[in-house]
Every structure is written in C-alpha cells, then in structure tokens.
Amino acid sequence: GAVVSQHPSRVICKSGTSVKIECRSLDFQATTMFWYRQFPKQSLMLMATSNEGSKATYEQGVEKDKFLINHASLTLSTLTVTSAHPEDSSFYICSARGDRDFTEAFFGQGTRLTVV
Amino acid sequence: AQSVTQLDSQVPVFEEAPVELRCNYSSSVSVYLFWYVQYPNQGLQLLLKYLSGSTLVKGINGFEAEFNKSQTSFHLRKPSVHISDTAEYFCAVRDTGRRALTFGSGTRLQVQP
Numbered sequence: 058g059a060v061v062s063q064h065p066s067r068v069i070c071k072s073g074t075s076v077k078i079e080c081r082s083l084d085f086q087a088t089t090m091f092w093y094r095q096f097p098k099q100s101l102m103l104m105a106t107s108n109e110g111s112k113a114t115y116e117q118g119v120e121k122d123k124f125l126i127n128h129a130s131l132t133l134s135t136l137t138v139t140s141a142h143p144e145d146s147s148f149y150i151c152s153a154r155g156d157r158d159f160t161e162a163f164f165g166q167g168t169r170l171t172v173v
Numbered sequence: 174a175q176s177v178t179q180l181d182s183q184v185p186v187f188e189e190a191p192v193e194l195r196c197n198y199s200s201s202v203s204v205y206l207f208w209y210v211q212y213p214n215q216g217l218q219l220l221l222k223y224l225s226g227s228t229l230v231k232g233i234n235g236f237e238a239e240f241n242k243s244q245t246s247f248h249l250r251k252p253s254v255h256i257s258d259t260a261e262y263f264c265a266v267r268d269t270g271r272r273a274l275t276f277g278s279g280t281r282l283q284v285q286p
Binding site: 061063066089091098099100101103106148150152154161162163164165166167169 | 207209214215216217218219222263272273274275276277278279
C-alpha cells in the first residue's frame with residue numbers, strides 16, 4: 058500500500074507557542090488530505106479536509122484560526138496548532154487519498170501533542 | 174448523514190479462540206465499509222474493505238468481515254486470535270460521494286494467554 062509519513066511522532070510544547078505537524082505522501086500524489094483528532098480511548102474525529110492548492114474545509118466546531126492547514130503541494134500538508142493550550146493536547150492523525158484510488162485513504166503514524 | 178456503532182468497547186478473549194467484533198452502520202446512501210487496526214501511539218492500518226461484490230471480504234492477518242445489507246452490519250471475525258492481535262479496532266464508513274470516513278467508537282480487543 059501507499060505510505061504516508063507524519064512528523065513529528067511526539068512533541069511537547071509550552072502553552073502559548075505554536076506547533077507544526079507535517080504529513081507527507083511518499084509514493085503517491087495526495088489530492089486530498091484529512092486531519093483527525095483522537096482523544097484518549099476515543100474515536101477519530103475529522104477536523105478538516107484539504108485539497109491541494111485550495112483552502113481547507115473545516116468541520117463544525119473546529120476553529121480554523123487555531124488549526125491552520127496548508128496543502129501547498131500534492132505530497133505535503135501541514136497542520137499548525139497556534140497558541141497551543143493544554144486542552145489542545147491530543148493525538149493528531151493525517152490521512153491522504155490519491156487520484157488513482159478514490160476508495161481508500163492511507164494514514165500517517167500520528168502525532169502525540171502535549172501542551173504544558 | 175452517516176453513523177457507525179460499535180457495540181462493544183472491549184472484547185477480552187483467550188489466545189486461539191475465535192472472535193467477532195460487531196459493527197452496525199446507518200446511511201441513506203450506498204457506502205463503502207472499512208475495518209482498521211490501531212496499535213498504541215500509532216496510526217491506522219487497513220485490515221479490509223468492502224466496496225461491492227461478494228459480501229464476504231478477506232483481509233490481512235487472517236481477518237474477514239461480512240457485509241449484511243439488510244441488517245446494516247459489517248462484523249469482523251477471526252477464527253483463532255493471537256496475542257499480537259491485541260489492539261484497538263475501528264469500523265468506518267464512507268458514502269460513495271463524501272470523501273471523509275466516519276468512524277465508530279472503537280473496540281479494544283484484549284487477547285489473553
């Protein structure tokens with residue numbers, strides 16, 4: 058299957074700072090990328106969907122100014138958590154879908170964000 | 174709108190025993206169905222998917238699932254589990270128009286020796 062690389066796997070930051078998470082498709086062109094958030098022992102909640110070169114579409118209740126998503130190329134999307142607070146601590150997972158198979162999305166390894 | 178219900182939050186089972194993880198979905202349109210496995214602090218790995226055709230789908234690691242349209246179910250089964258199967262399992266659906274997956278709440282499979 059296709060490979061999606063997410064970096065960093067873990068990050069600890071101070072409250073008030075910003076953190077950038079990268080999601081790369083290594084062997085295919087990701088026309089669409091999804092960002093999910095997962096709280097402990099809970100399911101994945103979709104935060105936003107982004108298409109290359111377009112503005113991201115955010116789910117209801119997700120602050121677009123706080124969670125900045127950039128999908129500037131067909132192999133890279135970034136999620137920036139701005140002015141992070143302890144309540145933003147969570148597991149963030151990206152997913153990418155290419156143009157050859159619309160039925161399946163491939164997931165990154167996830168990023169554990171801890172805001173102290 | 175779609176929804177996915179995984180009735181069991183935890184399923185304890187002994188090694189080499191069979192297991193079934195239940196998944197029911199709700200959707201007003203045709204859907205694709207998926208099962209993913211998640212190991213601690215990792216992303217999701219696809220176990221299997223149903224797109225169309227045969228209702229019995231075989232996946233990796235000896236897992237299989239059966240799509241039942243009348244019962245709107247997509248239960249995951251394995252005839253004999255291993256300790257290494259201990260993980261979180263997520264059922265997910267996507268309608269053929271919408272692009273993102275809708276996930277169930279997950280089932281923790283705990284395989285005991």
